[in-house]
Amino acid sequence: xxxxxxxxxxxxxxxxxxxxxxxxxxxxxxxxxxxxxxxxxxxxxxxxxxxxxxxxxxxxxxxxxxxxxxxxxxxxxxxxxxxxxxxxxxxxxxxxxxxxxxxxxxxxxxxxxxxxxxxxxxxxxxxxxxxxxxxxxxxxxxxxxxxxxxxxxxxxxxxxxxxxxxxxxxxxxxxxxxxxxxxxxxxxxxxxxxxxxxx
Numbered sequence: 001x002x003x004x005x006x007x008x009x010x011x012x013x014x015x016x017x018x019x020x021x022x023x024x025x026x027x028x029x030x031x032x033x034x035x036x037x038x039x040x041x042x043x044x045x046x047x048x049x050x051x052x053x054x055x056x057x058x059x060x061x062x063x064x065x066x067x068x069x070x071x072x073x074x075x076x077x078x079x080x081x082x083x084x085x086x087x088x089x090x091x092x093x094x095x096x097x098x099x100x101x102x103x104x105x106x107x108x109x110x111x112x113x114x115x116x117x118x119x120x121x122x123x124x125x126x127x128x129x130x131x132x133x134x135x136x137x138x139x140x141x142x143x144x145x146x147x148x149x150x151x152x153x154x155x156x157x158x159x160x161x162x163x164x165x166x167x168x169x170x171x172x173x174x175x176x177x178x179x180x181x182x183x184x185x186x187x188x189x190x191x192x193x194x195x196x197x198x199x
Contacts, residue, residue, distance in 0.1 A: 024148035026050050032152055036160060037188040040082065048078040058140045061125055064107070089185055096178035102171070109170045113163040117154045124150045157191050164194035173199035 030046035038046070052074035053067070060066045079086065093099045111118065128143035168176050176199045180189075189195040 023142075023145035024152050025145060026054075026148075029148050029152065036155075036157060037191060038186070039188055040085075040186040041079075045079075045082075049074050052078060054140065054144055058125070058144055061122055064111070089182060093178060093182050096181065097175050102175055102179075105175075106167055106170065109167055110163070113166050117151055117159075120154065121147045121151045161192045161194050164192055165197065168194055168197050168199070171199075 026047055027043065029050060030041075030043040033046055034041075034043045041049070053071055056063075056066055056070040090099065125143055125147050128146050129139075132139050132142055134142050168179075171179065176197070180195060183189050183195065
């Protein structure tokens with residue numbers, strides 16, 4: 001379940017606000033995630049999870065395994081009030097398809113769909129790391145705020161719908177219908193036409 005929420009949070013946290021090439025804070029990232037449809041967490045509940053992930057995001061942004069592993073730990077350690085609902089969702093999802101197997105299957109197509117955002121954000125981060133004169137945590141915060149500002153301008157409801165549509169084509173009917181059953185328990189699906197795709 002943690003891997004599922006980590007993947008969801010990573011998608012949501014990239015898409016923060018419609019601020020073009022401006023810095024955005026962690027709070028803005030989390031608020032945007034909620035505005036894009038995240039319902040399982042409030043913006044305030046999302047903030048400590050993102051804060052926990054940030055050092056790994058800053059230090060090893062291209063290491064997907066490290067990001068997912070850290071994300072799992074951060075979600076678990078900062079979601080104790082969500083433990084029972086999360087366990088219920090996890091068990092329910094696994095009742096119709098193997099959640100971890102599905103996440104593994106979808107990781108490469110997800111990265112392909114998000115490549116423009118990922119590439120832009122990595123470029124912004126690397127440039128900031130090279131040129132920003134701050135040090136330590138101050139530099140990390142400044143650089144990630146630039147990354148958030150760029151990313152949030154690119155990730156919109158239309159972008160998420162495009163990614164969702166593409167991923168739906170990579171799933172079997174059993175996998176897709178399971179996602180459709182459990183997605184409304186985590187996100188508001190109403191703004192996304194992909195939710196209405198039938199298989």
